[in-house]
Amino acid sequence: MEKWVYTFGDGKAEGSAGDRDLLGGKGANLAEMCALGLPVPPGFTITSQVCSWYYENGRSYPASLEKDVEAALGHIAAVTGRKLGDNARPLLVSVRSGSRASMPGMMDTVLNLGLNDETVEAIARESGDARFAYDSYRRFIQMYSDVVMGLDHSVFEEILEDTKANLGHDVDTALTADDWKGVIALYKEKIEEELEAPFPQDPQQQLWGAIGAVFSSWMNARAVTYRRLHNMPESWGTAVNVQAMVFGNMGDRSATGVAFTRNPSTGEKKLYGEFLVNAQGEDVVAGIRTPQNITEEARLAAGSDRPSLEKIMPEAFAEFCAVSDRLEKHYRDMQDLEFTIENGKLWMLQTRSGKRTAKAALKIAVEMAEEGLISREEAVLRIEPGSLDQLLHPTIDPRAQREVIGTGLPASPGAATGEIVFSSEDAEQLKSEGRKAILVRIETSPEDIHGMHAAEAILTTRGGMTSHAAVVARGMGKPCVSGAGSLRVDYRNETLLAMGVTLKKGDIITIDGGIGQVLKGAVPMLQPELSGDFGKIMEWADGARRMKVRANAETPNDARTARSFGAEGIGLCRTEHMFFDGERIIAMREMILAENEKGRRTALDKLLPMQRADFVELFEIMNGLPVTIRLLDPPLHEFLPKTDEEIAEVAAVMNVGVEKLRERTDALHEFNPMLGHRGCRLAISYPEIAEMQARAIFEAAVEAAKSTGAPVVPEIMVPLVGLRAELDFVKARIDAVAAEVMREAGLTIDYLVGTMIELPRAAVRANSIAEAAEFFSFGTNDLTQTTFGISRDDASSFLTTYQAKGIIAQDPFVSIDVDGVGELVRLAAEKGRATRPDIKLGICGEHGGDPASIHFCEEVGLDYVSCSPFRVPIARLAAAQASAKPAG
Structure with missing residues (x-):
């Protein structure tokens, strides 16, 4: 039979930290802490598999679950001597969610479950504090009615604020037990009025209502949004943790708090946290009351006159410090801890790997490696590549x-x-x-x-x-x-x-x-300076990775930025970006609108020195590192004059009439330009464009090699090739220009000619294309467009709906579609290598900076990835992690 429920408590547990997928992070770590002998209130975890069952079977439960839960409640009763609903020694429990990955505050929680009109009296007698008992009851009613019954908590807050105003109080703690009884009566009246049903008194009904609410909260709007933002699959589901309550609101010897074993903002190796005396845990995280510092050092640094936990509860504080240290060493990571002190006794309610800033993550990883707690390889794996963005702001x-x-x-x-x-x-x-x-x-x-x-x-x-x-x-x-x-x-x-x-x-x-x-x-x-801990992690990552990391850059500023972030060359220089400024755009428009080759060459002669100067500067900045230059790619309509003023300006330069020029502009209009006259099709129609660009490249290579002393080996990329004959035609023009420049310069220039694989036909015919191409660069932006038949400029209008409805897991323009686009990349790589074993393979689409896509590139065995300059550190780290832990 399937095991749906796992118990923990009294130093024993049926699960462990390794059962995270089944028990969720919270349940797995509660079990682990319990097995370590730490003070953990007993309880049980309903597995995440029940969540899957719940949604697959019309929000119902497996037949044996009720019996399993009853047995687990018996386990808690045996440990605590308390029973749910008992009028002498009632058991009160918390009901909390627990996904395998932390989702702070995204799902629902119910505390103090088991209180009703009779058990509250028992709690009052047993604790000797009626005020505490009735305050806990009103908290339960308020929370349960909101989470389970759907009555917004603001309704209750209004009642509470009105009551305090009528009594002349401004804080909850000033209310007496009788005051709380009055509030409870008003709460119940409001529930009956709004919901036409009384507040449930049966603890079993309360429990199953709360369990259902937690499972239902897996699909609430905020949880769905959080999962989408963090790429967490809906199929994971959540576990439900039912645990005996311990109370931080039983007076001045009780408290509740949240702490980190190291500072989550800076990474400093010091206990860091906050607590509240006489409070429940929700009070701390909700910020309803201003919390106090845990340590005396932090209190003094903050200039607070409110006492620290270290000062007012030294014994509990000392025990907590020992527990914190033990848990960090056990998990070998910074821990996020929740705890309660009940009448001086410490109880641990949660441990998990703490969320941290990128700066803190780097410091913690480096210091733990230097402390010998983890290896350098583990330190590299500990850093989320995408989080490095934080350091670049x-x-x-x-x-x-x-x-x-x-x-x-x-x-x-x-x-x-x-x-x-x-x-x-x-x-x-x-x-x-x-x-x-x-x-x-x-x-x-x-x-x-x-x-x-x-x-x-x-x-x-x-x-x-x-x-x-x-x-x-x-x-x-x-x-x-x-x-x-x-x-x-x-x-x-x-x-x-x-x-x-x-x-x-x-x-x-x-x-x-x-x-x-x-x-x-x-x-x-x-902009921040990247050094210190960042430098060490990057050094360790560079030592671990196989793939090279280049940058997409065409301006000197981009190239310098890329170098400063550790780029090992330029993987994509989009030459069209160089044509939009000042005199260049006028000359470009003159070239495009010319009626014959002679007119085009006249305009191209103006552009040649500009292009050459651009390439010289890029080659000099890269100082011998590889530079891949893509010949003109976009449709010509992008460069055409659009306003009357622009048309008049070009007409004057060309010495033609405005209307004649407007007719020429209209004639060049395309209905679907992204699939029209662009890429290598331009070079075939107008070879003089490719020839000018090739001359600019080779002349710049000669000049930069002389100025830097480092040989320049340009990589010339022909875009949008679908037919081997297209590449043959353009390559012949490039080779002819290369021969001319070498003859003029009196020296030999080494260079490569390759193509961008961005059409499905190019991928399936890669074996033939590789006979002419010395490298492939996968342009996965366009390859995704042409494979899916989706315009990435318009896709956002429906892809979010696709994601929300589970049709796709993620946007294929953000992270590569491994099954479709990825299969074409894999096929082209295999076919290319079969023809030319030493063919150089890289990727230059936006996916080159996406960690998940980089893992795929490692799996396929590409030689490099190329991405935007500011994503170079992310790519370096992701490539190292991919080498250590291949995708799949």
């Missing part, structure tokens, strides 16, 4: 004038400027318009996930370093300032009051997440 120029309008906690480093928005919807709207938004909220919640992703940075007036905003922003690599309590947000009027200044929606502010400042207006930014 601007920071505020230290010389800039700062008009500080508010300060808060430096929750996630980096800096960003943008327009103030107060809702996630507005953040998304601005992003769709190409504008930058700063999401300003009192506090964020999981419902804000889409807005946080769209925004450049996040600012909250509530919450600590472990609040929802802080944790999610760090995971996304977004700058964040949290807990900026001096600021006032007015959602209704869409204003932000800051130090006497009222800012409106649309006003510009800058967030400095590194030091927790909010600045008025835009300020100058600087």
Whole structure:
């Protein structure tokens, strides 16, 4: 029979950390901690397989699950001496989600389950604290009604605020047990009024309601969005963890907190966290009350006058430090811990690998390798390649004038400027318009996930370093300032009051997440310097990878940037990008609109020295590294004059009438130019274009070789080849020009001629094309377009719908379609090598900077990947990881 439920507690567990896929991260780690003998409240985990069953069978459960859960409740009762629903010693439990990968706050949780009108009295008698008992009951009603019954929590918050106002209190802790009884009565009345059903008193009904709610939350909007953003499959499902409650809200000797074994923002090897006395765990992460520092050192550094955990509960603190150290050594990674202290006794509620900034990840990986905790190879594998983007974002120029309008906690480093928005919807709207938004909220919640992703940075007036905003922003690599309590947000009027200044929606502010400042207006930014821990990881990665990493670059600035990030050459120089400035665009239009070859050559003579100078500079910057130059590729319509002013300007240069020139422009119009007269088709129709470009390349190679002393071996790429005869025709022109230049220069130039594989026909005929081509560069942007028959410029209008409906897992223009486009790449590589064993193979589409696609390239055995300059570090790291851990 299938095993649906796994128990843990009292130093024993049926699962372990290795069962993450089955038990989820939370359940697997609870089992592991229990087996290590750590203080873990007993409980059980319903496997993620039940989640799959639940959705595959009309939201029902396997027949034996109810019996299995009953037996597991018996296990908790045997350990605790408590029973669910018992009127003398009632068992209260928490019901939490647990996917195999952390999804902080995305799914639902229910605490204090098992309380009803009778068990609350038993808890009051047993604890000797009626106030605690009835406060816990009202929390349960509020949470359960929201999560399970669908009654929004704001309904209850209004009742609570009205009650406090009527009693003259401004904090929850001032309410007495009788006050809480009154609140509970009002809650129940509201539930009956809104839902036409009473709040359930049967603990078994409560339990199954909560289990169903957790499974249902796997498909809620915020969880679906989070999975899409982090490429997590829907098929994983979530486990459900049911665990005996322990209480951090039983008075001044109780507390709850969240901590990291190292600083998640900087990576510093110091215990880092926050706690609240007399509170439940949700109070800490929600930022409802301002938390306190765990360590005395952190308290002093923050200038806080509120005591640390180290000071007020030294014994529990010492035990927690020992547990933290043990867990980090056991898991060999920085841990994110949740704990509760109940009447002085420490209980561990969760451990998991902590989310961290890229800067912290590098420091932690390097230091753990140097401590001997992990190997250098493991250190390289520990860094998420995409996270390096965080290091490439601007920071505020230290010389800039700062008009500080508010300060808060430096929750996630980096800096960003943008327009103030107060809702996630507005953040998304601005992003769709190409504008930058700063999401300003009192506090964020999981419902804000889409807005946080769209925004450049996040600012909250509530919450600590472990609040929802802080944790999610760090995971996304977004700058964040949290807990900026001096600021006032007015959602209704869409204003932000800051130090006497009222800012409106649309006003510009800058967030400095590194030091927790909010600045008025835009300020100058600087690009970061990549050294130290970054340099060590990159050095270790370069030693581990097989594939080379080049950059797509055609400007001197791009080339220098690429070199500074460790590029080993240029894999794609798009020559058309060199024709759009100043005199060049006029000469280009003159060439295109000429009526004969003589006219075209006259215009090309103007362009030749410009192209040559461009190539000389690129060759000199690359100083002997390979440079792949693609001949003119785009359809000519992209260069044509569009306005009356532009047409008149070209007509004057060509000394022809405006109307005649307009007729010529209209004649060159194409209905589907991306599949029209472009690529090698231009070089065949107008060989003089390819000849000019080839001459510019070879003359530049001669000049750069003399100036640098490093031999230049240009790689000339002929685009959009589908027929071997096309490549033969263009290559013959290139070879003829090469011979001319060598004769003129009196020296030999080594060079390669190859093609870009971007058409399915080229892939299936690669064996024939390789007879002429000395290298293949896979242009996977166009290969994806031509394979799918999808325009990447228009695909966003429906591909998001495809993803939402499960038709595709991810956008094929972002990560390579391994089964289709990838199969063509694999086929072309095999056929090319069969004809020419030493053929050089690379990829230059956007996929060249995507880690998952790079893994595929390693599997196929390509020689290099080429990507945008700022993605070179990502590609270097991903290539190393692919060498160590091949795809599949």
